[in-house]
Structures are given as C-alpha cells and as structure tokens.
Amino acid sequence: MAWYCHYLSDFNGTPFNWTVITLFGFELLYIIFQASKGQLSHFNISTPTYSLLYSLMGLIAVVVTLYIAYIGLLFFTQSFPNLPSYYVWSIRLGIFIFVIFSFEGGLMGARMNHSVGAINDNSNWWILGWSKIVGDLRVSHFIGMHALQVLPLLSFYIFKNTKATIVISLLYGLLATSTLVQALKGKPIISQKKVKELE
Structure with a gap:
C-alpha cells in the first residue's frame, strides 16, 4: 500500500x-x-x-x-497520466478483490471456525497448514487478499495490456471465489487422494 x-x-x-x-x-x-x-x-x-x-x-x-x-x-x-492504464487497472482490481476477501475473514470469525466439517482442523497441507480433509476458509482468504500484490506484478511485468489485465483479474477473482464455494461445501482444496499422490 x-x-x-x-x-x-x-x-x-x-x-x-x-x-x-x-x-x-x-x-x-x-x-x-x-x-x-x-x-x-x-x-x-x-x-x-x-x-x-x-x-x-x-x-x-x-x-x-x-x-x-x-x-x-x-x-x-x-487519473494517472504518467502510469500505464493496464498497471492502474491492476491496482484497482487488486485492491477491490483484496477488500472483498479481507471481509471474508469475518465469515470465519462469525463461525468461530476456519474449517467446514471439523473444528479448526490444522492437518497441515504442506507449509500452509490448510486442511487436508475438510473445507478450509483460509484458502480463499489467502488467495483473495494477495491479489493486492499478484495482479499488479503480473500486469506490470508480464501482460502489459489492459484487456489482458482485466481478464486475468476476473479469472483470479473466480479462483478465489471457487475456493470459497469449495470450502463452504466442506471439501479440501486438494482431495485426500491427490494429497497422497503428491506426498
């Protein structure tokens, strides 16, 4: 910021x-x-x-x-005449997605639980601590809030195009939303079968 x-x-x-x-x-x-x-x-x-x-x-x-x-x-x-429009849009959309998924943290607070299907499960998915067995609301919280850094970096260094920036931002927002929906259904970000394969 x-x-x-x-x-x-x-x-x-x-x-x-x-x-x-x-x-x-x-x-x-x-x-x-x-x-x-x-x-x-x-x-x-x-x-x-x-x-x-x-x-x-x-x-x-x-x-x-x-x-x-x-x-x-x-x-x-x-207005930002000295900045590329794609970069400005990445900051705008990065902050917008950040705000939405920052407030998503309130869902965990209201439930007094970051897991859906267990009580605050920390079965330690890799170094992140996300649940391997049930839905975890921290996943979407993490992904959505880091739009603040990810989208401007991608736009400025890789895409360098306003339309591409908007499309990638929409896809990023959909990714965060889909992980929220998945967690609310009580499903982990990666199934147990895939976790075992990775391990």
Missing part, C-alpha cells in the same frame, strides 16, 4: 501509515503474547479478557480494510 499510495495526488499517507502501524502492531503483539503462553489468539473467548481482545482484532481488521477500500476508491476517481 505504501508503494501504491505514492501515486495518489494530494494524499496524506501519514494517517494511513500510523493507523496500520498502531493497529496491526497491537494485533501482532497480542498474537505473539498468546503464542508465547501456548494460548490461542484467534477464536479464543475462554475468558472475558480474551473475548474482548479477539473482538478488538476483528475491529482492527475492519478499520484497516475500510481504509484500504477508501484508497481503492481514490484509484477509481483519480
């Missing part, structure tokens, strides 16, 4: 910087603190304090996502 924000005219990045540093800094410290005690940070409502802190984590994610959505809106309303 720091890279993208410097393209915006008359945009003061200082409030955004401190919002992200302060809020995510607090969240990161809480996650580290809980991990050091062998305690869950996410989905932990075992005490009133943990419940409050977990709720604050959700609120932090919402505030930062809304701020990024506002910046995305600026990319749609401002």
Whole structure:
C-alpha cells in the first residue's frame, strides 16, 4: 500500500501509515503474547479478557480494510497520466478483490471456525497448514487478499495490456471465489487422494 499510495495526488499517507502501524502492531503483539503462553489468539473467548481482545482484532481488521477500500476508491476517481492504464487497472482490481476477501475473514470469525466439517482442523497441507480433509476458509482468504500484490506484478511485468489485465483479474477473482464455494461445501482444496499422490 505504501508503494501504491505514492501515486495518489494530494494524499496524506501519514494517517494511513500510523493507523496500520498502531493497529496491526497491537494485533501482532497480542498474537505473539498468546503464542508465547501456548494460548490461542484467534477464536479464543475462554475468558472475558480474551473475548474482548479477539473482538478488538476483528475491529482492527475492519478499520484497516475500510481504509484500504477508501484508497481503492481514490484509484477509481483519480487519473494517472504518467502510469500505464493496464498497471492502474491492476491496482484497482487488486485492491477491490483484496477488500472483498479481507471481509471474508469475518465469515470465519462469525463461525468461530476456519474449517467446514471439523473444528479448526490444522492437518497441515504442506507449509500452509490448510486442511487436508475438510473445507478450509483460509484458502480463499489467502488467495483473495494477495491479489493486492499478484495482479499488479503480473500486469506490470508480464501482460502489459489492459484487456489482458482485466481478464486475468476476473479469472483470479473466480479462483478465489471457487475456493470459497469449495470450502463452504466442506471439501479440501486438494482431495485426500491427490494429497497422497503428491506426498
């Protein structure tokens, strides 16, 4: 976001910087603190304090996502004569997909569970920890949020074409959506049979 924000005219990045540093800094410290005690940070409502802190984590994610959505809106309303149109569209669509799938994290929070078909399964699909046996909502969350980096990089260095950028962005969004639908059906990203073949 720091890279993208410097393209915006008359945009003061200082409030955004401190919002992200302060809020995510607090969240990161809480996650580290809980991990050091062998305690869950996410989905932990075992005490009133943990419940409050977990709720604050959700609120932090919402505030930062809304701020990024506002910046995305600026990319749609401002003109960028010094930038290739395909690159501008990749930033616009990357932020748009990011915002949608950032809010998808709220689905996990509402369910108090990132798995569909089990309770927070972590059967450790490779290094990512995604479930091998049931649906995992973290997959679409991960894919969708990284549109923020993937689409501008692909557009700027590989496709260099506005139509191609829009098509790839739509396909990327469909990929993230399909993994969400698959997870909600209780199916892992790769079937057990394929996992065993890969192993």
